[in-house]
Amino acid sequence: MQLIDGRAVAAQMKKEITEEVLKIREAGRKIPHLAAVLVGHDGGSETYVASKVRTCEEVGFISSLIRYEEDVTEEELLTCIYRLNKDADIDGFIVQLPLPRHISEQKVIEAIDYRKDVDGFHPINVGRMSVGLPCFVSATPAGILELLRRYEIETKGKHCVVLGRSNIVGKPMAILMMQKAYPGDCTVTVCHSRSENLKEMCLSADIIIVALGVPEFLKSDMVKEGAVVIDVGTTRMPSSTTRSGYKLTGDVKFDEVSPKCSYITPVPFGVGPMTILSLMRNTLLAGEKSIYK
Amino acid sequence: MQLIDGRAVAAQMKKEITEEVLKIREAGRKIPHLAAVLVGHDGGSETYVASKVRTCEEVGFISSLIRYEEDVTEEELLTCIYRLNKDADIDGFIVQLPLPRHISEQKVIEAIDYRKDVDGFHPINVGRMSVGLPCFVSATPAGILELLRRYEIETKGKHCVVLGRSNIVGKPMAILMMQKAYPGDCTVTVCHSRSENLKEMCLSADIIIVALGVPEFLKSDMVKEGAVVIDVGTTRMPSSTTRSGYKLTGDVKFDEVSPKCSYITPVPFGVGPMTILSLMRNTLLAGEKSIYK
Numbered sequence: 001m002q003l004i005d006g007r008a009v010a011a012q013m014k015k016e017i018t019e020e021v022l023k024i025r026e027a028g029r030k031i032p033h034l035a036a037v038l039v040g041h042d043g044g045s046e047t048y049v050a051s052k053v054r055t056c057e058e059v060g061f062i063s064s065l066i067r068y069e070e071d072v073t074e075e076e077l078l079t080c081i082y083r084l085n086k087d088a089d090i091d092g093f094i095v096q097l098p099l100p101r102h103i104s105e106q107k108v109i110e111a112i113d114y115r116k117d118v119d120g121f122h123p124i125n126v127g128r129m130s131v132g133l134p135c136f137v138s139a140t141p142a143g144i145l146e147l148l149r150r151y152e153i154e155t156k157g158k159h160c161v162v163l164g165r166s167n168i169v170g171k172p173m174a175i176l177m178m179q180k181a182y183p184g185d186c187t188v189t190v191c192h193s194r195s196e197n198l199k200e201m202c203l204s205a206d207i208i209i210v211a212l213g214v215p216e217f218l219k220s221d222m223v224k225e226g227a228v229v230i231d232v233g234t235t236r237m238p239s240s241t242t243r244s245g246y247k248l249t250g251d252v253k254f255d256e257v258s259p260k261c262s263y264i265t266p267v268p269f270g271v272g273p274m275t276i277l278s279l280m281r282n283t284l285l286a287g288e289k290s291i292y293k
Numbered sequence: 294m295q296l297i298d299g300r301a302v303a304a305q306m307k308k309e310i311t312e313e314v315l316k317i318r319e320a321g322r323k324i325p326h327l328a329a330v331l332v333g334h335d336g337g338s339e340t341y342v343a344s345k346v347r348t349c350e351e352v353g354f355i356s357s358l359i360r361y362e363e364d365v366t367e368e369e370l371l372t373c374i375y376r377l378n379k380d381a382d383i384d385g386f387i388v389q390l391p392l393p394r395h396i397s398e399q400k401v402i403e404a405i406d407y408r409k410d411v412d413g414f415h416p417i418n419v420g421r422m423s424v425g426l427p428c429f430v431s432a433t434p435a436g437i438l439e440l441l442r443r444y445e446i447e448t449k450g451k452h453c454v455v456l457g458r459s460n461i462v463g464k465p466m467a468i469l470m471m472q473k474a475y476p477g478d479c480t481v482t483v484c485h486s487r488s489e490n491l492k493e494m495c496l497s498a499d500i501i502i503v504a505l506g507v508p509e510f511l512k513s514d515m516v517k518e519g520a521v522v523i524d525v526g527t528t529r530m531p532s533s534t535t536r537s538g539y540k541l542t543g544d545v546k547f548d549e550v551s552p553k554c555s556y557i558t559p560v561p562f563g564v565g566p567m568t569i570l571s572l573m574r575n576t577l578l579a580g581e582k583s584i585y586k
Contacts, residue, residue, distance in 0.1 A: 122420070123416075123417050123420030123421045123423075123424060123426065124416050124417050124420055125420065126419075126420035126423050126424060127415070127416030127417055127418065127421070127423065128416045130416075130420065130423055130460070130464055130468075131416060131419060131460045131464075132460070133399065133416065157488060157489040158489070159489070159490055165471050165473075167424045167425070171423055171424075171468060171471070174467070174471075175468075178458050178464070178467075178483050178485070179458075180458075180487075186487075187482065187483065187484050187485075187487075187488040187489070187490060187491070187494065188467075188482065188483050189482040189483075190467075190471050190480065190482075191480050192471070192480070194449055194450045194473075194478045194480075195450060195480040196452070196480070197452055197480060197497070198480070200497075201480065204490070204493075
């Protein structure tokens with residue numbers, strides 16, 4: 001069993017992006033600028049955004065953090081988005097989700113200029129990904145592809161089972177794994193809460209990508225010998241042994257599943273660290289106008 | 294075994310749309326207007342477009358046919374599209390594919406205003422379909438959903454195997470069949486030319502949708518007793534027994550597969566007749582501004 005070390009790959013990617021930014025600086029070109037919009041004070045969101053801003057600084061990007069209180073109106077938020085769309089200095093921006101209930105996330109996502117949509121959530125980017133055109137691929141699926149690529153995991157013709165059909169992980173992951181590409185070219189099965197034959201499907205899988213958000217869902221009797229297991233789950237479980245009072249728990253019962261795997265991602269430090277670096281990569285692509293002019 | 298009679302369902306849909314148009318006429322509202330752009334004189338394309346125009350007339354829509362010779366430049370064609378985009382009288386339009394090699398189909402598709410893209414090929418419509426937003430769903434997948442719906446075929450929790458990963462059938466079909474909806478809520482597997490385990494997958498399927506374009510690909514030893522089989526294949530095979538000199542052949546070896554099925558679509562007169570009616574439905578939705586304002 002080989003552990004897929006997301007932290008090490010993310011560190012390597014960070015180094016590569018830092019070098020790219022140095023080259024941009026030396027050439028006198030514009031330094032990529034990422035803006036993040038944060039509404040309210042949700043603990044998770046605060047942590048994620050702080051981490052994104054810090055990583056921007058570390059790789060040499062310019063970053064801006066725009067904060068709104070919980071009671072910001074949808075209109076105010078949309079006005080902010082239109083301003084960021086027009087601001088030539090901003091290469092890409094994200095609006096941290098979730099948003100308060102009185103604001104339509106879908107409306108917000110669609111208001112973002114797709115050419116600055118480094119989260120890859122805009123329907124144009126989702127659609128372009130589906131038909132195989134250059135686009136911003138959302139961070140978690142892009143991070144998983146990067147892990148498969150860097151560990152040179154064979155995918156062509158393999159059976160990849162995706163557990164979960166969310167818009168941000170399950171569906172894009174399924175589409176990406178079936179594309180005529182590497183990583184890709186898999187037979188892809190998507191299972192979810194309504195699936196009658198989930199266990200049999202998992203047992204026939206060469207690659208399992210678990211994105212259900214159900215702690216320790218995948219047990220050893222659901223995994224065949226030699227499978228590759230990618231765990232996207234990150235549920236905060238209360239814990240008395242950590243300083244923060246919680247512990248990140250994956251969707252895989254790691255202790256019993258890992259001995260059967262050829263490769264497996266741990267939680268934390270598997271898929272998680274890749275997500276921010278995928279966002280950084282998208283910001284670099286946005287700054288360089290590599291995808292859209 | 295029950296035959297899914299696409300011709301009968303299409304006739305019923307045609308009747309329903311005709312009645313809708315009558316109501317629109319009586320209310321003094323604008324009659325939906327579909328334009329079709331046809332480049333060159335490909336036999337298949339001529340037939341399809343003629344059939345679309347005729348069906349428009351039959352349901353009471355206004356239709357326009359715009360013809361270009363094979364040597365039209367990409368620029369001329371794009372200029373035509375921009376004009377149709379702006380023309381307030383045109384509710385929806387299609388550019389019949391395939392186009393001559395010197396014209397980029399993708400550029401043409403992306404030039405169409407997505408609000409008039411009744412073929413549902415524009416990345417915005419593809420992306421919106423993927424995330425589950427109102428949109429124009431392309432004709433073949435929409436037609437298949439309609440057949441499943443009208444025959445009240447159970448889909449929830451079932452295993453649906455899609456053979457083929459094309460942008461116009463395989464991928465959208467897979468996404469639609471996994472959505473939290475009826476028809477939908479299936480465990481979905483997509484197989485293709487690179488799949489190592491295609492036969493086993495088909496044998497475990499409750500519903501098989503074949504869209505490979507390989508005549509008589511699906512044999513009886515690949516289908517389990519009681520399966521639902523939807524055949525999207527329509528290859529023109531030379532034939533000495535028909536007046537046209539060819540015979541439409543499906544992707545399913547019908548004679549040996551059909552006895553095992555609970556439901557099966559024939560070729561011709563299965564999925565085929567639904568395609569044009571789906572286009573008519575989209576034109577009605579476009580005219581009524583039901584999806585986009």
